[in-house]
Amino acid sequence: MNEKNKTRIxxxxxxxxGHDRGAKVVARALRDAGFEVIYTGLRRSIxxxxxxxxxxxxxxxxxxxxxxDHMTQVARVIDExxxxxxxxxxVVIGGIILKHxxxxxxxxxxxxxxxxxxxxxxxxxxxRAIVEGHDA
Amino acid sequence: METVRKQFDDWEAKTLQPVLDRSPERxxxxxxESGIPVKRLYTPLDMEGCNYGSDLGFPGEFPYTRGVYPTMxxxxxWTMRQYAGFGTAKDTNRRFRYLLxxxxxxxxxxxxxxxxxxxxxxxxxxxxxxxxxxxxxxSLEDMEIIFEGIPLDKVSTSxxxxxxxxxxxxxxxxxxxxxxxxxxxxxxxxxNDILKEFIARGTYIYPPKESMxxxxxxxxxxxxxxxxxxxxxxxxYHFREAGANAIQEMAFxxxxxxxxxxxxxxxxxxxxxxxxxxxxxLGCYMDxxxxxxxxxxxxxxxxxxxxxxxQAKNSKSYLFRIFSGSCGSTLVAQQPINNVVxxxxxxxxGILGGHQAIHTACWEEGFALPSEDSARLALRTQQVLxxxxxxxxxxxxxxxxxxxxxxxxxxxxxxxxxxQKIDDLxxxxxAIESGYIQREIQEASVAFQRRVDxxxxxIVGLNAFKQEEENETATEELFEVDASVETIQCxxxxxxxxxxxxxxYQRAMGTLEQAVNDNENLxxxxxxxxxAYATVGEICNLLRRQWGEYKAPxxx
Numbered sequence: 039m040n041e042k043n044k045t046r047i048x049x050x051x052x053x054x055x056g057h058d059r060g061a062k063v064v065a066r067a068l069r070d071a072g073f074e075v076i077y078t079g080l081r082r083s084i085x086x087x088x089x090x091x092x093x094x095x096x097x098x099x100x101x102x103x104x105x106x107d108h109m110t111q112v113a114r115v116i117d118e119x120x121x122x123x124x125x126x127x128x129v130v131i132g133g134i135i136l137k138h139x140x141x142x143x144x145x146x147x148x149x150x151x152x153x154x155x156x157x158x159x160x161x162x163x164x165x166r167a168i169v170e171g172h173d174a
Numbered sequence: 175m176e177t178v179r180k181q182f183d184d185w186e187a188k189t190l191q192p193v194l195d196r197s198p199e200r201x202x203x204x205x206x207e208s209g210i211p212v213k214r215l216y217t218p219l220d221m222e223g224c225n226y227g228s229d230l231g232f233p234g235e236f237p238y239t240r241g242v243y244p245t246m247x248x249x250x251x252w253t254m255r256q257y258a259g260f261g262t263a264k265d266t267n268r269r270f271r272y273l274l275x276x277x278x279x280x281x282x283x284x285x286x287x288x289x290x291x292x293x294x295x296x297x298x299x300x301x302x303x304x305x306x307x308x309x310x311x312x313s314l315e316d317m318e319i320i321f322e323g324i325p326l327d328k329v330s331t332s333x334x335x336x337x338x339x340x341x342x343x344x345x346x347x348x349x350x351x352x353x354x355x356x357x358x359x360x361x362x363x364x365x366n367d368i369l370k371e372f373i374a375r376g377t378y379i380y381p382p383k384e385s386m387x388x389x390x391x392x393x394x395x396x397x398x399x400x401x402x403x404x405x406x407x408x409x410x411y412h413f414r415e416a417g418a419n420a421i422q423e424m425a426f427x428x429x430x431x432x433x434x435x436x437x438x439x440x441x442x443x444x445x446x447x448x449x450x451x452x453x454x455x456l457g458c459y460m461d462x463x464x465x466x467x468x469x470x471x472x473x474x475x476x477x478x479x480x481x482x483x484x485q486a487k488n489s490k491s492y493l494f495r496i497f498s499g500s501c502g503s504t505l506v507a508q509q510p511i512n513n514v515v516x517x518x519x520x521x522x523x524g525i526l527g528g529h530q531a532i533h534t535a536c537w538e539e540g541f542a543l544p545s546e547d548s549a550r551l552a553l554r555t556q557q558v559l560x561x562x563x564x565x566x567x568x569x570x571x572x573x574x575x576x577x578x579x580x581x582x583x584x585x586x587x588x589x590x591x592x593x594q595k596i597d598d599l600x601x602x603x604x605a606i607e608s609g610y611i612q613r614e615i616q617e618a619s620v621a622f623q624r625r626v627d628x629x630x631x632x633i634v635g636l637n638a639f640k641q642e643e644e645n646e647t648a649t650e651e652l653f654e655v656d657a658s659v660e661t662i663q664c665x666x667x668x669x670x671x672x673x674x675x676x677x678x679y680q681r682a683m684g685t686l687e688q689a690v691n692d693n694e695n696l697x698x699x700x701x702x703x704x705x706a707y708a709t710v711g712e713i714c715n716l717l718r719r720q721w722g723e724y725k726a727p728x729x730x
C-alpha cells in the first residue's frame with residue numbers, strides 16, 4: 039500500500055505533561071502495523087491538535103494523559119472537534135486513567151480507553167476495528 | 175590460571191554436558207535487561223587481566239569503583255529522601271514545618287508544571303495544571319509563604335526545577351535576605367539539568383544554547399555567592415524512564431556531565447572550582463546485578479573522565495555521588511501490592527551499589543497519588559534494609575564476584591563506546607539537536623515493549639500470573655486536586671500586580687532585558703526582578719521574546 043492509501047492516525051499530547059514514552063511506543067506500533075501516524079510532540083494546544091485533525095484528514099485521534107488533567111482536556115477536545123466540523127472522528131485516550139472515570143469519558147464520546155499494561159497488539163486491533171467501523 | 179582452565183574444561187565435559195544432554199536449560203541464551211549476554215558460570219578465568227589497584231582500588235580513592243567515601247555506610251547510612259508536592263504555598267509551609275518538627279532537615283520541593291515551564295497560574299497554558307503535580311509558585315510572595323517560620327540557614331532544600339531554576343533560586347535567595355540569612359549560608363540543590371529535559375522529561379523552554387547559558391549562570395553565580403549550593407544534579411533516571419537501557423542511561427548521563435563541564439570551562443571556570451558541587455541521579459530498574467554493575471562502572475568511568483579529559487586535581491571533583499530512585503515504569507498497575515517487593519529490590523540495588531541518597535517509590539505510584547500509609551511503607555522499606563539485613567557492615571560487598579566484576583567491565587566498555595560516538599557527533603548538544611539520543615532511546619523503548627508483548631520479558635501480574643479483575647483501591651479522591659488552588663493563585667496574582675511598585679518593577683525588568691542582550695550572567699538581574707515581585711511568567715516571557723521557544727525534533 040502506498041502512503042496515500044494509508045489510514046491516518048494522529049497521536050497527540052495536550053497540556054503541559056512531558057511523559058510521552060507511551061505515546062511514542064503506540065505511535066511506532068501503529069506505524070509498523072501499516073497506518074500512517076502523525077505524532078504531535080509535547081505540549082500541543084487543543085486548537086493545534088484539532089487543526090491538525092482537520093488538515094491531515096485523520097481517521098482517528100489518540101491522546102495520552104499522565105498528569106491527571108484528562109477529564110477537562112478531553113471534554114474540550116471533543117467540543118472543539120464538533121465545532122471544527124468533524125464530530126465523527128473517533129477519539130481514543132490512554133495513560134493514567136481511573137476506572138471510575140470511564141463512564142463519564144464514554145459519555146463525553148471517547149470511543150476507547152486504553153489502560154496501562156495493554157499489549158500493543160490489542161491496541162492495534164482496537165484501532166483497526168474502530169477505523170473500519172466494526173468495534174463493539 | 176591454567177589449572178582453573180583445565181578444571182573448567184573438565185567440568186564442562188564430564189559434569190555439565192551429560193546434564194545438558196538430558197535436560198536442556200530454560201533458554202538457549204540468557205541476557206541482562208540491556209541485552210548483555212550472561213554466561214552460565216563466571217570463574218577466575220573472567221578476571222584475567224584485572225588489576226585490583228587500578229580497576230577497583232579502595233573506597234574514597236581513585237577510581238572509586240568501590241565507593242566515594244572511605245567508610246560508606248559504616249560511617250552513616252544513605253539519606254532516605256522522600257518527596258511530595260502540595261497544592262498551595264500554605265499547604266507546603268504546613269507540611270515543611272511538620273517535617274522539621276519530626277527532625278528532618280532536608281526539604282524537597284516539587285513544583286507544578288506551570289512553574290516548571292515558566293507560566294503564571296493565570297496564563298491560559300496553565301489551565302487545569304495549577305498546583306497539580308507540585309506547589310504553584312508565581313512570585314516571591316509564594317516563596318515567602320512557603321518558608322515562613324523556617325530558618326533557611328538551618329535547613330537544606332532540594333528543588334526539582336530545571337528551565338526556571340534561576341528564577342526559583344533567585345526567589346529562595348531573596349526570601350533568605352528577608353530573613354536576614356546571607357546567601358553564603360544557604361544549602362540545597364537545584365536540579366538545573368536542562369539537557370535531560372530535551373531528551374526525556376520535556377520541561378524545556380528555550381533553545382539548547384540559551385538554556386545552557388542559564389544552567390551555567392547558576393553554576394558560576396553560586397561559586398562566589400552561594401558556595402554551599404549543589405548547583406546541578408545531572409540525571410540519568412529520566413532517560414531510563416523514557417525507555418533507555420542501563421548502558422544508555424549511564425552513557426548519556428556522563429555525556430551530559432561532559433557537556434556541562436566543557437561549557438563551564440569555556441567560560442573560563444576552573445574544573446575543580448565547580449565540579450565538587452555537581453551531583454548525579456540514576457534509576458533503579460529490575461535487573462539487580464546489572465544495576466549494581468552500572469553504578470560501579472559509572473563511578474569508575476566518571477573518575478577516569480575527570481582525570482584524563484578534564485585533568486581535575488581536587489579529589490572531590492572525582493566523586494560521582496549518586497541519588498537514586500525507583501523507576502516508576504517498573505511498577506505495575508495490575509496486582510499493585512506486588513510493587514512493594516519491586517521497590518524493596520530497588521532499595522537493595524541502591525544499597526549494594528553504594529548510593530548517597532535513595533528515594534523509594536510508593537507501591538501505587540504510576541496510577542495514583544500516594545497515600546500517607548504507602549508513603550510511610552516506602553520509607554520503612556529502606557529502614558528495614560538499613561537496620562535488619564546486615565547490608566551496611568562492609569563496603570561494596572559484591573566486589574570480587576566474578577560475575578559482577580565482569581559485568582561492570584562490560585557495561586563500562588559499552589558506555590565508553592557510546593560516549594565516543596557522541597564525541598564524534600560533536601558532543602551531547604549536537605547529538606540532542608540532531609535527534610540521535612532520542613532515536614536511540616526510542617529504539618530501546620520499542621524493543622522493550624516488544625519483549626513484554628511477546629512474553630519474553632515476564633512482568634508478574636501483567637503478562638504472566640494474571641488475575642481476574644484486580645480491585646482498584648482508594649481511587650475515589652485521587653487526582654481530585656482542589657480546583658480552588660488555581661482561583662487562589664489567580665486572585666493573588668491580580669492583587670500583586672496592583673500592589674507592587676510599578677517603577678521598581680519596570681526598572682528591574684528593563685535591566686534584566688539589557689543583561690540578556692549584553693550576555694551577562696543573569697542571576698543578579700533575576701534576583702533584582704524577583705525582589706521587585708516580577709513573576710515567574712513575566713521573567714520567562716521576557717526571555718521567550720528574546721530567545722524564542724524550542725521545538726524538539728520528533729522521532730517515532
